[in-house]
Every structure is written in C-alpha cells, then in structure tokens.
Amino acid sequence: MNTRLTSLPVASRRTLLQTLAGGSVLLGGGLLWQRLALSAEEAVRIPAPALDLPAGGQAPQRAIFAGGCFWGVQGVYQHVKGVLRAVSGYSGGAATTASYEQVSRGNTGHAESVEVTFDPAQVSYGALLQIFFSVVHDPTQLNRQGPDTGTQYRSAIFATSPAQLKMAQAYVAQLDAAHVYPKPIVTRLEDRAGFYPAETYHQDFMTENPGNPYIAFNDLPKVENLRRLFPDRYRREPVLVKQSHS
Structure with missing residues (x-):
C-alpha cells in the first residue's frame, strides 16, 4: 500500500475535509477542490534568473528536478508550455536501488x-528553474516537503550539463x-547523476487521481499557483507520459 494515501496528519486531514466541503471546480482533465489554496503552502513570487541559457534553434533538452514527492513535481511541469515530457523517477543513487520500495527506505542516495x-x-532552462523555486516546492526545507520526510524528498537539481x-x-x-x-535555500546542486524512471503506476498520478486526498491537499494547489503566477507559461491540458506511449 502506498503510504502517501494515509500520510496526512490528523489536523491536516481535518482542514482538508473542511476545504472539500466548499465544493469543486474543473481544472484541465481533473478536479480542483474549491478554496484549497487556503490550506496549501503559498507560492513565492521571485525574480527570473539574471542570466539564462541560449534559447531557440536547439534540439530538445533534459533537466532533472527533485522537490519532494514526484507526483506534484511531475504534475506541475506537465502543465508548462514547451515541456515535451515529464517523467517521475529516481536520481542520485545506483541503478540497482532505483525502485519505490527501496528508495522509500531513505538510504539509497x-x-x-x-x-x-x-x-x-x-521555454528556457531559466524559466524551468524559476518555476521550480517558486511553485514546485519550498527550497528552504531540508530533506522534507509537506508530510514527506527523508533524504529521498530532498530539494535538488541534477544538472545534465x-x-x-x-x-x-x-x-x-x-x-x-x-x-x-525567510530562510536560506538548502537545494543541493548535483551533477553526473543517472535518471531511472519510476514504476508505471507513479506516472501521471496527479491527473489520474485528482480526488486522492494527498494530491488534493498537497499538489493540485501547485498547478493553480502555476496558472496564477505564470499565466503565459501555463497550459490547461497536461502532457502525459502514458499518452506518449499510446
């Protein structure tokens, strides 16, 4: 059983139930619970990078981000214009330990x-970074995001060049x-890391499970914050992993 399905603290679950009572509205292909932002972490308005990588006339590029549970990170980037694919997976450890069961133990790297x-x-790499630090997660939390704790939920950027x-x-x-x-950034900047796709049931999890309490409380507000803070970069329909295989 996936531990995230029951991982919300009692107080958080109570707040969630009060929020859900307010009703619901449609967002893209899923359900966004109305007034959910009242209980969600606030996004931070931040300046764009002073310097960015060259854009235009290039082949597709890769970027790897870690910001807590990959369900939300994937879900946000799937709604960003210019993103061709966003795949949940594991980075920072060995190929032999790249499975959800092993990574969840917190000792694989x-x-x-x-x-x-x-x-x-x-969309530039700089724009993806700005979204990462503003909407995707809180970069001042060390080895945790929301209800998830451990080094497997650390804030990290795995540079591919x-x-x-x-x-x-x-x-x-x-x-x-x-x-x-209000606090220093603790994001780890790592390179030369491999990337190993996660199990199929983790892919497109936000879109396929909008009513899941964990998704409704922790992740759907991030997509709404993307739409609100970056309207020119937001796209309503997400680009899905499983659609690209069909």
Missing part, C-alpha cells in the same frame, strides 16, 4: 525526481542575495 524534456525555443550546473549555482546565489525567502 536517490531522491524522487522528475526528468523534464523541453523545447528551449519555447556543465552549463546547467553553472546557471543553477548563479540563480541560487541570486535568490539568496535578494532574500526572497
């Missing part, structure tokens, strides 16, 4: 991650210098 394949002519690593380092320094958060 892996983080739940999402590999984002994107068209740099439509020296240019990505350099840019991520510069952006973290920029945000820290601007004091946009």
Whole structure:
C-alpha cells in the first residue's frame, strides 16, 4: 500500500475535509477542490534568473528536478508550455536501488525526481528553474516537503550539463542575495547523476487521481499557483507520459 494515501496528519486531514466541503471546480482533465489554496503552502513570487541559457534553434533538452514527492513535481511541469515530457523517477543513487520500495527506505542516495524534456525555443532552462523555486516546492526545507520526510524528498537539481550546473549555482546565489525567502535555500546542486524512471503506476498520478486526498491537499494547489503566477507559461491540458506511449 502506498503510504502517501494515509500520510496526512490528523489536523491536516481535518482542514482538508473542511476545504472539500466548499465544493469543486474543473481544472484541465481533473478536479480542483474549491478554496484549497487556503490550506496549501503559498507560492513565492521571485525574480527570473539574471542570466539564462541560449534559447531557440536547439534540439530538445533534459533537466532533472527533485522537490519532494514526484507526483506534484511531475504534475506541475506537465502543465508548462514547451515541456515535451515529464517523467517521475529516481536520481542520485545506483541503478540497482532505483525502485519505490527501496528508495522509500531513505538510504539509497536517490531522491524522487522528475526528468523534464523541453523545447528551449519555447521555454528556457531559466524559466524551468524559476518555476521550480517558486511553485514546485519550498527550497528552504531540508530533506522534507509537506508530510514527506527523508533524504529521498530532498530539494535538488541534477544538472545534465556543465552549463546547467553553472546557471543553477548563479540563480541560487541570486535568490539568496535578494532574500526572497525567510530562510536560506538548502537545494543541493548535483551533477553526473543517472535518471531511472519510476514504476508505471507513479506516472501521471496527479491527473489520474485528482480526488486522492494527498494530491488534493498537497499538489493540485501547485498547478493553480502555476496558472496564477505564470499565466503565459501555463497550459490547461497536461502532457502525459502514458499518452506518449499510446
């Protein structure tokens, strides 16, 4: 049984039930519970990177982000224009331990991650970073996000090129210098990490399970924050992993 289905604290579940009583509205292909933002973590308005990687006239590129449970990270990036594919998986450890059962123990070195394949002519790496630090998660929480704790839920960027690593380092320094958060950024910047796709039942989990309490409370508000803070980058219909295989 997936532990996330019953992982909400009692107080959180109570708040969720009060929120759900307010009704529901449609968002994309799923159900967004009305007034859910009242109990969700607030997104942070942050400046765009001062420097960005070149855009246009390039082949699709890859970026790997870890920001807590991969259901929400994947769900957000699936709604970003220019993202061609977003796959939940594991990064930071060995191929032999890249399974949900093993990673959940917290001792494999892996983080739940999402590999984002994107068209740099439509969305830049810098824009993906801005969404990561603003909407996807709280980069000041060490080894936890929401109800999930452990190094497998750490905030991390797995650079796929020296240019990505350099840019991520510069952006973290920029945000820290601007004091946009009340606490320091703890995001780990890692490179040379492999990426191993997660099990099929984890893919497109947000879209397929909008009524799941964990999704409704922790993740659907992130998609709404994306729409609200980045309207020019938001797309209503998500790009799904399973559709790309059909």
